[in-house]
Amino acid sequence: MKSPEEHLKRWLHPIVFAIWTGFLIYLLASQRYVTFLRPEFGLLLAAAHFVAMGFMLAAMIRPKMAWMDVSSILRALVLLIPVLYFVAMPDTMLGNQAFKKRFIGVSDGAVNRQSAPTFFTQESENNPNGKVPQDTLQERTILEIFLNPNRYKGQRVIVRGMILRDEKLKQYFGGKDMAVYRFLINCCAADALPLAIALDSDQADTFDNDQWVKVDGIFDLQQIGGKPVPTFLKPHIKAVEKPAVPYLF
């Protein structure tokens, strides 16, 4: 009869890879991976799940037991830390703490995708007048506004995001200490960039930080310190549920 130590040596690696296989299947099936990864990268996770399964089978059918000491057991267990983290804090997402650490103001290069006009361009490609028709008013993302700020300037716009009230914002938003924000992810949460629009309103006082809200107001680019600062003038703010996909991509 095999001793517990022998069982550990025989089955530790297959179990580690079985846990990872199950974890990846769970992330894919539940779509939870979008809380830290770009949705298109689900394909990579699917591929990773097959690799983990292959590793599990390879570890299972291995003819000889893997040599193992305390160090190698610990190293194998370290591989489970990401899984344990996710299980312990399944609903964790980037919030105001991450915003405060990552926000460096409104730079002209904060969002530069697809040759999109920055805050310094004068007109939209599709709309020479640079204005969005009011009869097509619908909810926009903060990213859409950042990509075409002049198109929305002076227009009524509806966006969804999180509320942030912090003294630190005053230096970036001309004395305003409130903003609605979301994170833009290019690959994964590690590169998430905060996109924020200042709120020129007292109503936000009634909301806690990181409360999801829908903001309906007039978008403006106010010149502060020689830089255009995106601002909502007299917005109407309403609390809403957290969206299924909290980040912008």
Next chain:
Amino acid sequence: MKTKSSDPVHGIGIDTGGTYTDAVLEATHRKIADAIVAYAFSKQTGKSIKAFSTDDQGVLLFSCNFKLDVPIVNPIVAASTALAYAFEWPIVLLRMGIGYILAVFIGILMGRLFAGSMAVKDNDAVQEKGASSWGCHHHTHGEGCFETTQTFPVLVKQAGNTTACGCGNSHSTWVDWIDKSGAAFTHAMDDFLAVGHYLVIGAFIAALAQTYIDRSIFLSLASAPVVSVMLMMALAILLNLCSEADAFIAASFQGLMPISAQMAFLLTGPMFDLKLLLMYQSVFKRRAIVVLASLILATVLVIAVGLEMINGVLQ
């Protein structure tokens, strides 16, 4: 019995947790990988494949070039950099061009500096233990073709052999394919087990850095020319970003940091950060790591400061 599987060709001498007899199973795909490395190495240096010993320090040169080049000079990184910088092609070309030159330069220097000494850990473990990680998977250790000690396996049939593995045993293609797949997965699994924990620990350190480092602090010192470059290099080391994503972070500093500092960020991160430092420790000896890190940081600093001095070309 404590076992070690050393892979001098790949520059890795690490405890894989496998047995030496398991190494037999790893043979087939390793043959291919090793032959490719040997072929590429021979093309680079002009020597014949068989002229190389797996312990040849030139492999260090090759692996350094490869390791430093690949994260920067590839189409995905070029595309992401172009996207992040709104298709400002000079930025993309600068990153690719300087990244390539730096990698070649550092690789050559490393090859010369460590020509007479070993930079790679446990490089001769195979010889010490009398084992090899390649061979025919139809024999147990010490039998048949596994006894051969050829430096680089040759991917041609030997006289009298009926199979590509050179063992002389006949077996069906289908069984071969399954064996090869199994060997590939086993070897990949061992490699993953050997270095995977470094990735997790590196990611943990990166998460701490992301959580506690206030990026706006870096802006307060941005006005000093050389300081801004050094700060962005430090940020690249601390954030541990992948090279496909770091251009977007660098681009967010446009207008806030000089382009030379952004370029320093784009060049440093893919070649050296906390996560890579841990990974290097599993492969290289401490002296080699210190030299490699110093070379990377010094050359990037010089290049970035040089860019700053010719400022106006890009701005």
